[in-house]
Structure formats: structure tokens, C-alpha cells
Amino acid sequence: MIKESTSMTRREFLEICLKSFPLFVFFPTFWIDELLAFDAETYDPTKHNYAMGIDIDKCIGCGRCVAACKIENDVPKEQEYFRTWVERYVVSTDGETQVDSPNGGIDGFPVLNSDETILKSFFVPKLCNHCSNPPCVQVCPVGATFKSRDGVVLIDEKYCVGCRYCIQACPYGARYMHPEKHVADKCTMCYHRITKGKLPACVEVCPTKARIFGELGQQSSPILRFLRFNDTRTLKSELNTKPKIFYAGADGEVR
Amino acid sequence: MKLPKIPQQIISLFILLLVVLTGFLFARKYFTPPSFGLYGHYRANAVDEIKARGMKYAGSESCIECHDDIYNLKAKGYHKNVACEICHGPAGKHADDPSETSPEIPHDRSKCTICHDYNLARPTGFPQIIANQHNPGKFCTQCHQAHNPTLPHTPNECGACHREIASQKMVSHHASLECTTCHEAPLEHLTDPRSFEVKKPMTKEFCGQCHARDANSPVEIPRIDLQIHGGRYLCWDCHYPHNPEANR
Numbered sequence: 001m002i003k004e005s006t007s008m009t010r011r012e013f014l015e016i017c018l019k020s021f022p023l024f025v026f027f028p029t030f031w032i033d034e035l036l037a038f039d040a041e042t043y044d045p046t047k048h049n050y051a052m053g054i055d056i057d058k059c060i061g062c063g064r065c066v067a068a069c070k071i072e073n074d075v076p077k078e079q080e081y082f083r084t085w086v087e088r089y090v091v092s093t094d095g096e097t098q099v100d101s102p103n104g105g106i107d108g109f110p111v112l113n114s115d116e117t118i119l120k121s122f123f124v125p126k127l128c129n130h131c132s133n134p135p136c137v138q139v140c141p142v143g144a145t146f147k148s149r150d151g152v153v154l155i156d157e158k159y160c161v162g163c164r165y166c167i168q169a170c171p172y173g174a175r176y177m178h179p180e181k182h183v184a185d186k187c188t189m190c191y192h193r194i195t196k197g198k199l200p201a202c203v204e205v206c207p208t209k210a211r212i213f214g215e216l217g218q219q220s221s222p223i224l225r226f227l228r229f230n231d232t233r234t235l236k237s238e239l240n241t242k243p244k245i246f247y248a249g250a251d252g253e254v255r
Numbered sequence: 256m257k258l259p260k261i262p263q264q265i266i267s268l269f270i271l272l273l274v275v276l277t278g279f280l281f282a283r284k285y286f287t288p289p290s291f292g293l294y295g296h297y298r299a300n301a302v303d304e305i306k307a308r309g310m311k312y313a314g315s316e317s318c319i320e321c322h323d324d325i326y327n328l329k330a331k332g333y334h335k336n337v338a339c340e341i342c343h344g345p346a347g348k349h350a351d352d353p354s355e356t357s358p359e360i361p362h363d364r365s366k367c368t369i370c371h372d373y374n375l376a377r378p379t380g381f382p383q384i385i386a387n388q389h390n391p392g393k394f395c396t397q398c399h400q401a402h403n404p405t406l407p408h409t410p411n412e413c414g415a416c417h418r419e420i421a422s423q424k425m426v427s428h429h430a431s432l433e434c435t436t437c438h439e440a441p442l443e444h445l446t447d448p449r450s451f452e453v454k455k456p457m458t459k460e461f462c463g464q465c466h467a468r469d470a471n472s473p474v475e476i477p478r479i480d481l482q483i484h485g486g487r488y489l490c491w492d493c494h495y496p497h498n499p500e501a502n503r
Binding site: 043045057058059060061062063064068071072088089090108109111112115118121122123143144145146147148149154156157158159188191192193195196198199201204205206207208209 | 288291294295296297298301302304305306307308309310311312314315334336337338340341345368369370372373374375376377378381
């Protein structure tokens with residue numbers, strides 16, 4: 001018996017090895033392919049960490065970002081619904097700050113007349129801050145709003161029950177109730193564009209490059225260059241939301 | 256030893272709990288989407304659904320593929336950062352199939368005044384007009400080229416564009432010098448500033464024409480020994496030529 005089990009000749013052994021060769025080669029590849037097929041082709045969300053910079057000194061308040069955002073993301077045309085909007089800050093000589101944003105800045109801003117009392121005036125584009133520690137995600141009772149693995153805060157439209165907790169929780173007022181879908185809606189940083197290597201629509205159309213988009217993890221990214229060369233701050237940083245929208249040239253009045 | 260008898264009501268409660276628990280477990284299994292909780296407390300498939308939304312803006316890099324002539328013209332001028340789709344509208348469909356739709360070609364003044372109408376809050380130096388007073392009734396494109404905008408009348412003074420330098424020079428001891436004393440400006444620089452650049456002095460000897468000990472210039476001009484003053488450094492490493500009194 002023992003002799004029989006060890007009676008394999010060298011020729012037989014090599015034959016078996018050769019025959020089983022395709023098994024070793026193809027089997028694991030099928031397996032890996034199946035695993036990869038679950039995710040989109042080559043996009044790996046764990047390798048990205050998106051952020052945006054806004055240079056207030058460059059913003060001319062043309063409102064093209066607001067218009068492009070509404071077109072790209074099918075945001076309702078009415079005056080109450082914005083994923084991004086431009087605010088005009090007017091600081092008067094007696095220290096009072098007035099903020100206005102007629103129709104989000106799409107149609108421009110009314111002319112200011114009393115020039116003598118105005119100390120300074122500037123535009124501030126606003127949008128979802130895509131916080132690293134988002135309050136809106138904490139309050140969602142059904143898990144419909146979440147922080148994706150690439151750091152973008154998204155809304156699952158099919159899962160949202162429209163309870164509006166997140167709209168109240170957002171300290172930046174970046175969310176609104178969609179009048180037709182009856183779900184919460186907000187900036188996705190144009191997730192459908194950035195995952196295909198394009199820029200968000202607002203960054204794409206900004207004529208003065210006041211909006212800078214990039215990845216925090218990449219050394220060659222424009223956002224890291226922007227952060228190196230500018231003194232930046234985030235909005236309401238005292239709330240510990242850790243926003244990923246960085247403002248350069250923003251004074252204390254900007255909230 | 257005999258086990259104490261479990262009361263009937265406890266047994267019924269236990270059975271009820273078991274029924275509720277199994278009901279809950281079944282409900283959770285069948286009502287929770289399969290991808291929920293894969294990467295966190297959310298439905299993982301929602302990410303792919305958001306990713307699959309259609310794009311309406313094609314991006315300038317798509318426009319270059321066919322309209323490279325206009326892009327190259329634009330890249331040299333002041334509108335180099337102005338994306339095509341700001342004025343021409345979203346062109347995603349046109350980029351997919353150019354024959355189907357074509358983007359609008361705006362001739363309307365309102366497209367230009369969106370950015371160039373005067374507004375106090377705009378940054379200083381950004382070219383602005385008061386649209387009601389600036390040739391009302393005329394189209395912008397009658398005088399300005401949209402893809403390579405320049406002033407229709409060439410400015411006479413350098414300070415029209417180089418305002419900061421001009422205002423510094425104005426209060427310095429170099430106020431009486433013309434810009435062309437030091438800079439050789441080709442005439443084309445007025446109309447095409449980026450292609451025809453102005454020349455700057457390159458050597459110490461240039462400043463020495465006035466400031467060297469043996470220079471043929473008025474006596475009140477400060478003199479230095481060109482051979483030893485400043486060593487290997489050039490004059491403008493220490494002195495700002497447009498305002499030499501203010502040491503940098």
C-alpha cells in the first residue's frame with residue numbers, strides 16, 4: 001500500500017503540474033475580478049479626499065457658479081433653493097455689517113448708492129462645507145445622509161424620509177427641502193463629475209479662478225498650493241465641524 | 256430535587272418576546288437594503304447612484320478638441336481663465352454629438368455686464384463700466400473681441416495698466432523720469448502686452464549711467480563707486496527702482 005501511494009513517476013508528476021497550471025492562473029483572477037466589479041471600474045474612493053478653496057479677493061460676484069450649479073444639478077429655479085449662492089457683505093464705517101444675496105446672486109447685485117458710509121464690501125460664495133464632523137449626518141434618523149469614503153457629504157434620495165432634521169442641524173444653512181422630490185437636497189461637490197476626473201460645475205465656470213478644487217492628499221493638487229500661499233480659515237470653526245471649504249481673505253465678519 | 260414551577264404568565268410573555276424578536280429579525284433582514292452598512296450607516300449603492308447622474312457641462316478641455324484655434328487665442332488674452340461654457344452655456348450635449356445641438360452665441364450686452372458692470376464690492380482693478388453710460392445701444396462685440404478682449408483705444412500712459420508702479424514712482428525721486436528711460440517698450444506692447452514684453456535693465460552699469468562717480472549727470476544725483484558698492488549684488492536686489500528711497 002505504501003509503495004503504491006509513492007509510485008508516482010517524475011513524468012506523471014510533471015503532467016499533473018502542467019494540467020493544473022491553468023487552474024492556478026485563472027481561478028484567482030476570476031475571484032479578484034468579481035470583487036472589483038462591486039465597485040466602479042477603477043475609482044477607489046479611499047484614495048481621495050476632496051476639498052475646495054475660495055479666494056474672496058478674486059470673487060467678482062457674477063453669480064455664474066450659482067447659475068451653473070442650478071443647471072448641472074437640476075436645482076429648482078425658484079429663489080429659495082440653492083446648492084451654492086453668493087453673498088455680498090457691506091461693512092459700513094460705523095461697524096455694522098449687512099449681508100444680502102438677491103436670488104443667490106444669479107442676476108447680479110443692486111448698485112450701492114451711499115458710498116461715503118461704506119468702509120468695505122466684498123462677495124463671499126457659500127456652499128455645503130462638507131464637514132469632516134458633519135452635524136447633519138449625526139441627526140439623520142434613517143441614515144439617508146452620510147459622509148462617503150472620499151469625504152463628501154451626500155444624500156441618499158431614495159432613503160430620505162423628509163423629516164428636515166438635517167436642514168435644522170446644518171450651521172451653514174446649506175440644505176433645502178426639494179419641492180418636488182420632498183427630500184433634503186444640497187451640494188454634492190458635483191460628485192458625478194469629480195469621480196470622473198472633472199471639476200465641479202461652479203469651479204469650471206468661475207471666470208476669475210476664485211474657486212479652487214483639489215484633493216488634500218495629493219502633493220500636486222491645486223488646493224494644497226492654495227493653502228500654502230494663502231492665509232485661510234474655515235467658517236464657524238468653533239463648532240468643531242471641521243469644514244473642508246477653505247476661505248482666503250475672509251475677515252471676521254464672514255460667518 | 257424538583258425544579259420550581261414556572262408560572263404560566265411568564266411562559267406566555269417569553270413566547271411573545273420570542274415571536275416579536277423573530278419578527279424583528281426577519282423584518283430587518285428583508286426591509287434593510289442589502290448594501291446598507293457596508294461602509295457605514297448608509298446604503299452603499301446610493302454612492303453609485305449619485306455617481307451615475309448625467310453631466311451637463313462638458314468642461315473646457317472637451318471644447319479644445321475641436322475649437323483649438325479659439326482656445327489658443329483665448330489662452331493668450333485676459334479671458335484665459337474664462338471657461339467657454341460661461342458665455343456659451345452648458346455644452347455637454349454638443350460635445351457628445353456636435354451635429355445635434357449647438358451652443359448659443361451671445362451678442363447681448365447683458366452677458367458681458369454680468370461681470371463688467373460697475374459694482375462697489377468687486378475687487379479693485381477689475382475692469383468695470385457703467386453700462387448705462389458706456390456707449391448705450393451698441394453691442395460689446397462691435398468694439399471688443401470677446402475671445403481676446405483689449406481696450407479699443409490704446410492707452411497713452413503706462414499707469415493705465417501698471418497703476419501700482421506708477422503711483423509709487425510718482426512720489427519717489429524718480430518721479431521725473433519717463434518709464435521709457437529705463438524700459439524699452441515695443442509699440443505692439445500697447446495692444447498685445449503678453450506677446451510683446453517690455454525690456455528691463457539687466458546690468459549695474461545701466462544705473463551707473465547716472466549714479467556712477469564719473470557719470471555725466473546733474474550733481475545732485477547720489478553717487479556710488481560701481482566697483483565696490485554692493486559687491487556681487489545688482490542694484491535692484493537692494494533698491495526698488497520705482498521708489499529707490501524705500502529700501503526693500
